[in-house]
Amino acid sequence: MLVSAADRSFFYPPTKPSSLGICFSKVSANVDPKINAFTRRNHQTHSFFTSCCHKQPPVPVDPRYRHAGIGILDFFQGKNILVIGATGLLGKAVVEKLLRSTSVGKIYLLIKAKSKEAAFDRLQSEIISSELFSCLKEKHGTSYVAFLREKLIPIVGDIRKPNMGMDSESIDEVRKYVHVIIQSAASTTFHERYDLLVNSNVIAPQRVIRFAKTCNKLLLFTHVSTAYVNERKEEEIVFEEPLSMGGNDGGVDVADEISLLLKSSPNINEATNYFKMLGQERAKTLGWSTTYQLSKAMGEMVVNEIRGDVPLLIMRPSIIESCYNEPLPGWIQGMRMCDPVIQCYGKGLLPAFCANPEAPLDIIPVDLVANTMIAAIAKHGNIYMRQPHVYHVASSHSNPITIFDLFDYQHEYFKGTHTHLTSERIHIPKVRLFDNFDEFSKYTREEMWERCRDGEDGKRIREYNAKVEYVEQLCKLYEFATFFKARFHTGNTNKLTEEMSKEEQLNFQVDVKNINWKKYLEEIHIPGLIKYVING
Structure with missing residues (x-):
């Protein structure tokens, strides 16, 4: 039922x-x-x-009588x-x-x-x-x-x-x-x-x-x-x-x-x-x-x-990924949205992807989401709210990273001396991005056939078909994000940052503008994904 x-x-x-x-x-x-x-x-x-125990709303607290910050x-x-x-x-x-x-x-x-x-x-x-x-x-x-x-x-x-x-x-x-x-x-x-x-x-x-x-x-x-x-x-x-x-x-x-x-x-x-x-x-x-x-x-x-x-507080995070700063940079639990793509590319199975290269990929580290939620709860918990407050915890408006950036940083990581996700060392070229699915599919099938054709027996053909189908399904599954042009405004989070004391800003970091995306992906997220999920 x-x-x-x-x-x-x-x-x-x-x-x-x-x-x-x-x-x-x-x-x-x-x-x-x-x-x-x-x-x-x-x-x-x-x-x-x-x-119902909310017949009378709590008495609002005058912000002038609060301690410094939130x-x-x-x-x-x-x-x-x-x-x-x-x-x-x-x-x-x-x-x-x-x-x-x-x-x-x-x-x-x-x-x-x-x-x-x-x-x-x-x-x-x-x-x-x-x-x-x-x-x-x-x-x-x-x-x-x-x-x-x-x-x-x-x-x-x-x-x-x-x-x-x-x-x-x-x-x-x-x-x-x-x-x-x-x-x-x-x-x-x-x-x-x-x-x-x-x-x-x-x-x-x-x-x-x-x-x-x-x-x-x-x-x-x-x-x-x-x-x-x-x-x-x-x-x-x-x-x-x-x-x-x-x-x-x-x-x-x-x-x-x-x-x-x-x-x-x-x-x-x-x-x-x-x-x-x-x-x-x-x-x-x-x-x-x-x-x-x-x-x-x-x-x-x-x-x-x-x-x-x-009183209702609605938190709307975008694509949550691994910790940026605390308590363990790179810590993550389970495969998140970007991670099957990263894993597939690291294994040499992703010659192309269907996406808008300039679309913002709205990812946000989990520690920033946790900090924003905690700070927002503290801000609104003492003042009765008749209407719900909504917080976007997102990056696309204040500090965007594009689809092109994601694949570029992946390539920089895997082309060097870093750990590969295959048993043997292989050359992993840059991903070609297509905004047309048929063109993407044609190119992918040709490239995957070149990689699988040695020993063209039934097993190889089945392997080829499975890999192509998997890559195509990834593109279809994530189409809502990889072609989404709008950006999520974070005015409430920005205001939250302004109201926090310097000590609170240091201990509860919420400002997405401080994120260096190249460093995050190459030095924090991809190594963390390999350590805590793929190898863990």
């Missing part, structure tokens, strides 16, 4: 769909009374989430944080930075596990033993494990399940003590089944925001989205604004999309292909390149629409 009975009643109470308030119109400062009624109906279906250290001192997605790349970086650089209180980690013992095992293997935490380990020495076990509280849960998969004891504790919720969990497979992506990236976040509305001390809800929810924008500059929503103005009617899934009944043997094709069709029809981007856009809409008066 796609959703549980409780979740089904969330989208389909016994009234006609037009009364839900979730057939989105443009965001208004005035809350539609239909939405209030809709929200009350929703609470009745969840035994643990029965009250007051990051002051804000986080003793604050308790719930992190959802803490074992992922960004979530792990945020947890490490909070523990290393602030006097944070408890950090509750929602961990997908079958039992408390299994959750502790994941905490040990994926966080405490992670190389990312080596600086923290060096700082605390023999008390390192004790420090982390005292600070980090693993909770068995799964946001794809009712009540977020938590038991009543965990729910009561989090509701009572948590000040900030960071929701960074998501399914990131671009063309996953539509039903699975909607469950993970749309329905699951609305469970979390419903829970947030019952937390007694909550100051801020932080939702991690992606800058590419704005892909449909035709402007040269995409600004940090909430999405335009609704079926009547070119937006997305989320209720209709859910209804479409609920009415789907493919043959069980054909379900995977059916839902993958359905997702690609819906994304293309509604203006996105991938099902993932569509689902993340809908997730933003749902969270913003049903949050009530919960």
Whole structure:
């Protein structure tokens, strides 16, 4: 089943769909009374989430009475944080930075596990033993494990399940003590089944925001989205604004999309292909390149629409890659978007690529994303926000790197004495870039045949076909980024930098203009990718 009975009643109470308030119109400062009624109906279906603890907004703090700068250290001192997605790349970086650089209180980690013992095992293997935490380990020495076990509280849960998969004891504790919720969990497979992506990236976040509305001390809800929810924008500059929503103005009617899934009944043997094709069709029809981007856009809409008066911070990073400065330059977890291309080129399997050479490739190191999120939370956590604040954490506007630069820096790295990704040393020429797929495909097939034709037996031919197909699929998969001409404006992040004290700017580096892309790729990212992922 796609959703549980409780979740089904969330989208389909016994009234006609037009009364839900979730057939989105443009965001208004005035809350539609239909939405209030809709929200009350929703609470009745969840035994643990029965009250809203945000009747009165917190008293704003006058900035004149703050310490110098934003007051990051002051804000986080003793604050308790719930992190959802803490074992992922960004979530792990945020947890490490909070523990290393602030006097944070408890950090509750929602961990997908079958039992408390299994959750502790994941905490040990994926966080405490992670190389990312080596600086923290060096700082605390023999008390390192004790420090982390005292600070980090693993909770068995799964946001794809009712009540977020938590038991009543965990729910009561989090509701009572948590000040900030960071929701960074998501399914990131671009063309996953539509039903699975909607469950993970749309329905699951609305469970979390419903829970947030019952937390007694909550100051801020932080939702991690992606800058590419704005892909449909035709402007040269995409600004940090909430999405335009609704079926009547070119937006997305989320209720209709859910209804479409609920009415789907493919043959069980054909379900995977059916839902993958359905997702690609819906994304293309509604203006996105991938099902993932569509689902993340809908997730933003749902969270913003049903949050009530919960203060909302939306973080939209672009393409997250390895650490630039801290705690370990080059540290990365898993293959990110640029990395299959780098690996393929380093193995001599990428003679050409289909892309606009001058298009900005909007990549951002994970430590800058973590720092920006932490600084933004500190800034907005003490001042009540009636409207959500959106932050693009991106590079294309302030310090762009192009597709051409990426391939040029790759070539500089692999042409020298550096480690190759093959068992034998080979000559790796520069990649030829084409903006026409047919021309790219013709050239690639000819070049790959030259490299594979020695011993033209069946095995070689199969190898040739597989390599060509893989390269072509890479180009198709990343087309949304390699031909995307718009740049993501980062005015809110720039303003954040200006408001930070010099000490905060040094300890929580967020300014993308300080990145040297040639140094980052040749000396930090590619070596880190080889060390932590390819060889690791």
